[in-house]
Amino acid sequence: MMTTQANVVVARDDQAAAKPSYLEALTYVERLHRRLLDVIKDELDRLNCSEINSVQALLLFNIGDAEMTAGELRTRGHYLGSNVSYNLKKLVEAGYISHQRSRLDRRSVRVRLTEKGHDICRAIDELYNKHCRSIAEVGDISIEELKLINATLNKLERFWTDQIRYRL
Secondary structure: OHHHHHHHHHHHHHHHHHHHHHHHHHHHHHHHHHHHHHHHHHHHHHOOOOOOOHHHHHHHHHHOOOOEEHHHHHHOOOOOOOOHHHHHHHHHHOOOEEEEEOOOOOOOEEEEEOHHHHHHHHHHHHHHHHHHHHOOOOOOOOHHHHHHHHHHHHHHHHHHHHHHHOOO
């Protein structure tokens, strides 16, 4: 009986100790996404590209050479916001994306990049290449550390997915 009570006390202590680290991790995840958008915005400014915003540029990069629907952009994790239709509409109007109704399902619209969209995609890709060339030296982040971060974030994503899926 004593062992069980001791285990409960230790479990509560572990939970209390985990909370500050968990909340800090949540803050970093949110802050890092905003900072990535700032970095992309800075690159767009260097390219004198004021027609689109950083969210739209990231969307173009995530579409890349693929052709997909707005729903697929969300389900595949290529778009994190709730207003993907608005951003796609703006990108179509600005000439970065072309769209076509699906032959099979007339309600569905498939999108793909135009040459102008591919130009932005290439610019973001080159930005990422530049980061990869300097992240170890300038950022003091090794490949092993990136792999560990990715593995941990993947576990966190699975944990949250299970919370929703299984209503834990």
